[in-house]
Amino acid sequence: MSAEIRTSDGELLSVKLRKVERRRRTTAFLLAAPLLFFIVFAYVIPIFQMLGRSIDNVQMNEFLSETHEVMQTWDGTEMPGENVTSTFFYELKGLVEEKNHGKIATRLNYEKGGFTSLIKKTARKLKDFDENGNFLDQFIDVHKKWGDIEYWLALKRGTDAYHFRKYLTTFDYEQKFDGSIERIPEKKRINVTLWLRTIFVAAGVTFCCFLLAYPISHLLSVLPTRYSNLLMICVLLPFWTSLLVRTSSWMVLLQKQGVLNDTLVSLGIVADEGRLELMYNMTGTFIAMTQILLPFMVLPLYSVMKTIPPSLMRAATSMGATPFLAFRKIYFPLTYAGISAGSILVFVLSIGYYITPALVGGAKGTLISNRIAYHMQQSLDWSLATAMAAVLLVAVLIVYWLYNRIVGIDNMRLG
Amino acid sequence: MSGKKSDFVKFEQVDKSYDGKELVVKGLDLDIAEGEFLTLLGPSGSGKTTTLMMLAGFETPTNGEIYFDGNPINNIPPHKRGIGMVFQNYALFPHLSVFENLAFPLKVRKIDKAEIEERINKTLKMVSLTGFENRMPAQLSGGQQQRVAVARALVFDPKLVLMDEPLGALDKNLRESMQYELKHIHETLGVTVVYVTHDQGEALTMSNRIAVFNDGKVQQLSGPNELYETPVNSFVASFIGENNTFTGTVKELASGFAKIETSTGEIIIANPIAVSSAGEKSRISLRPERVNINPTEQIENRFEAEIKEIIYHGDHTRVRVNLLGNDEFILKVPNASSNSKLNLGDKVNLGWSSQDCRALDY
Numbered sequence: 153m154s155a156e157i158r159t160s161d162g163e164l165l166s167v168k169l170r171k172v173e174r175r176r177r178t179t180a181f182l183l184a185a186p187l188l189f190f191i192v193f194a195y196v197i198p199i200f201q202m203l204g205r206s207i208d209n210v211q212m213n214e215f216l217s218e219t220h221e222v223m224q225t226w227d228g229t230e231m232p233g234e235n236v237t238s239t240f241f242y243e244l245k246g247l248v249e250e251k252n253h254g255k256i257a258t259r260l261n262y263e264k265g266g267f268t269s270l271i272k273k274t275a276r277k278l279k280d281f282d283e284n285g286n287f288l289d290q291f292i293d294v295h296k297k298w299g300d301i302e303y304w305l306a307l308k309r310g311t312d313a314y315h316f317r318k319y320l321t322t323f324d325y326e327q328k329f330d331g332s333i334e335r336i337p338e339k340k341r342i343n344v345t346l347w348l349r350t351i352f353v354a355a356g357v358t359f360c361c362f363l364l365a366y367p368i369s370h371l372l373s374v375l376p377t378r379y380s381n382l383l384m385i386c387v388l389l390p391f392w393t394s395l396l397v398r399t400s401s402w403m404v405l406l407q408k409q410g411v412l413n414d415t416l417v418s419l420g421i422v423a424d425e426g427r428l429e430l431m432y433n434m435t436g437t438f439i440a441m442t443q444i445l446l447p448f449m450v451l452p453l454y455s456v457m458k459t460i461p462p463s464l465m466r467a468a469t470s471m472g473a474t475p476f477l478a479f480r481k482i483y484f485p486l487t488y489a490g491i492s493a494g495s496i497l498v499f500v501l502s503i504g505y506y507i508t509p510a511l512v513g514g515a516k517g518t519l520i521s522n523r524i525a526y527h528m529q530q531s532l533d534w535s536l537a538t539a540m541a542a543v544l545l546v547a548v549l550i551v552y553w554l555y556n557r558i559v560g561i562d563n564m565r566l567g
Numbered sequence: 568m569s570g571k572k573s574d575f576v577k578f579e580q581v582d583k584s585y586d587g588k589e590l591v592v593k594g595l596d597l598d599i600a601e602g603e604f605l606t607l608l609g610p611s612g613s614g615k616t617t618t619l620m621m622l623a624g625f626e627t628p629t630n631g632e633i634y635f636d637g638n639p640i641n642n643i644p645p646h647k648r649g650i651g652m653v654f655q656n657y658a659l660f661p662h663l664s665v666f667e668n669l670a671f672p673l674k675v676r677k678i679d680k681a682e683i684e685e686r687i688n689k690t691l692k693m694v695s696l697t698g699f700e701n702r703m704p705a706q707l708s709g710g711q712q713q714r715v716a717v718a719r720a721l722v723f724d725p726k727l728v729l730m731d732e733p734l735g736a737l738d739k740n741l742r743e744s745m746q747y748e749l750k751h752i753h754e755t756l757g758v759t760v761v762y763v764t765h766d767q768g769e770a771l772t773m774s775n776r777i778a779v780f781n782d783g784k785v786q787q788l789s790g791p792n793e794l795y796e797t798p799v800n801s802f803v804a805s806f807i808g809e810n811n812t813f814t815g816t817v818k819e820l821a822s823g824f825a826k827i828e829t830s831t832g833e834i835i836i837a838n839p840i841a842v843s844s845a846g847e848k849s850r851i852s853l854r855p856e857r858v859n860i861n862p863t864e865q866i867e868n869r870f871e872a873e874i875k876e877i878i879y880h881g882d883h884t885r886v887r888v889n890l891l892g893n894d895e896f897i898l899k900v901p902n903a904s905s906n907s908k909l910n911l912g913d914k915v916n917l918g919w920s921s922q923d924c925r926a927l928d929y
């Protein structure tokens with residue numbers, strides 16, 4: 153090693169450099185800190201908390217902790233013994249006194265239908281139990297469902313602290329009480345259809361946006377500034393309008409007695425009794441979502457096209473390429489970055505789109521996000537809702553991962 | 568040049584207007600000979616680039632006809648003209664390698680693979696870029712990109728190559744070496760080159776002939792030598808090289824000389840180029856290097872001047888003097904020991920021959 157290098161005021165160069173660098177890093181961190189703080193507390197933590205609900209069953213586990221414990225010794229092949237039934241009796245009694253039995257009723261009902269009424273009826277009759285008698289027989293006396301081993305199995309499973317069964321439900325599968333995994337009966341299946349529809353609509357909307365946005369963006373990029381600004385405002389105007397207002401306007405336009413149908417009828421293109429079904433189906437979802445998401449495709453495309461010098465196309469034609477060939481071989485490949493950035497934006501946004509399909513989609517045009525909202529607000533099965541949300545999140549992350557693998561995230565231009 | 572056409576490219580009464588109000592190119596008549604290196608030189612907005620673009624097919628003449636190899640080409644789209652072009656900012660395809668860039672015009676012509684490779688190798692060798700086939704344009708220096716652009720314009724053997732200020736983005740040294748290189752390529756291939764620039768040095772170095780553009784018109788079309796030595800009007804005189812001017816009125820006009828009275832009352836004997844009668848106003852043009860300091864021999868024009876400024880330029884010294892009321896009169900003094908005794912404020916005698924002093928339009 154050569155002699156240590158020192159700065160002119162005698163400090164070790166490496167030490168001094170580290171000090172200066174540290175100061176610079178601290179400043180940078182402090183500048184980013186508010187955003188980081190905000191993201192962690194308002195985004196990352198709530199999301200993980202929410203997602204935890206999809207597997208979390210801790211409350212049930214705590215309410216019926218002793219039952220859960222003794223049930224571990226029960227193999228589930230025949231009716232549970234007195235140790236199980238008596239433990240359950242005393243714990244249920246405690247819960248009834250604390251008025252918490254309603255909660256376990258709802259939870260257990262997800263495991264097996266009919267549990268709500270079963271628990272409620274049993275709770276009313278608990279005081280009539282003879283604590284020296286056979287508990288199982290007395291349970292069966294209260295309600296004959298207690299004689300069905302599946303209810304006891306559901307009780308056993310329902311008191312596990314964590315489980316992944318909601319993820320099976322997300323894809324229309326269920327776990328039988330013997331542990332095997334099967335598809336649910338055909339007429340109950342809905343989620344897979346919705347997933348496929350969501351992906352189909354997202355891909356379709358992305359493609360429609362691409363078809364519409366490409367020529368507009370090109371025009372924007374070649375027009376002189378004073379025209380392109382005006383056109384840009386036209387593109388962005390919908391952006392500045394409330395999503396709800398825009399969707400409602402589409403309802404005005406698309407409904408059976410709406411502007412579009414009226415016009416077509418008055419022009420004689422469509423018979424009055426043959427008015428087009430443009431809403432409350434996929435068509436409505438498609439049209440409205442494409443219009444609403446169009447700017448997300450136009451902006452990245454425009455920003456990429458703006459950087460392509462017109463001389464490239466001229467060079468290509470001067471070398472003998474027809475305008476079409478020059479476009480295909482030169483211009484189009486140079487817009488890949490914009491196409492992929494726009495596509496990923498539109499795709500990711502539409503895969504989780506909610507308001508528009510809810511308003512104009514009807515039953516045939518709803519997407520997975522509407523199902524999530526349904527479980528959040530109506531069925532109140534938050535575990536299932538968050539399981540679906542988690543799958544959606546993973547789907548989006550996979551799209552990003554693929555994008556990064558194929559295109560590279562650094563090549564993304566968003567405007 | 569036997570068997571070569573003198574009107575390989577012909578502009579016939581070509582007008583061009585973009586907005587319908589102003590003519591960018593006015594009644595252009597221009598013949599370009601086969602194998603010639605012709606430069607369109609002019610200040611920006613003079614119509615030179617528009618002329619080039621009309622020849623390339625990217626702009627349509629508003630009036631008149633352009634002929635290429637005897638055929639009118641006004642209605643032929645650029646991709647069918649078979650004219651090579653080098654663009655101002657090279658216009659290399661950034662997503663294609665050097666090889667693919669060069670292969671583009673050949674693939675378009677459906678030339679088979681082996682020949683494509685052979686031609687590309689030959690062309691890259693010509694611009695000394697062998698071994699750079701797989702580089703992307705962004706990995707090349709400005710000069711290398713420039714060579715690729717030239718190679719790409721030549722690789723499909725066009726009979727005519729257009730260059731639109733191709734060296735504008737390079738630094739001075741590189742620009743000069745590229746000028747020689749382009750000149751040699753032109754000499755080797757014998758291809759016709761139409762070159763646009765606003766840099767007169769570049770034009771003088773490279774061209775067989777130069778067309779000086781101003782205000783949409785060709786002011787003078789001649790070889791570099793004549794252009795510098797015998798400008799036909801004030802614009803050309805001032806645009807090409809350095810120039811000292813006096814304004815005055817023609818007192819006497821004879822064959823071979825004119826006596827012109829300057830505003831200060833002195834008489835300068837000048838070579839009448841663009842004056843036709845006595846009493847006319849005229850602008851006299853005189854190159855700085857044609858002025859002798861303290862001339863010993865008999866000379867027609869001899870005046871006293873005062874040195875105002877001396878600027879050392881290495882190989883020569885520029886001296887600004889006040890001569891006949893013109894405070895901006897510049898002398899170029901070669902860096903020889905005999906001239907090192909000039910001092911600020913000195914009075915010196917300046918003299919020049921009437922042949923070097925041209926009486927042009929006012």
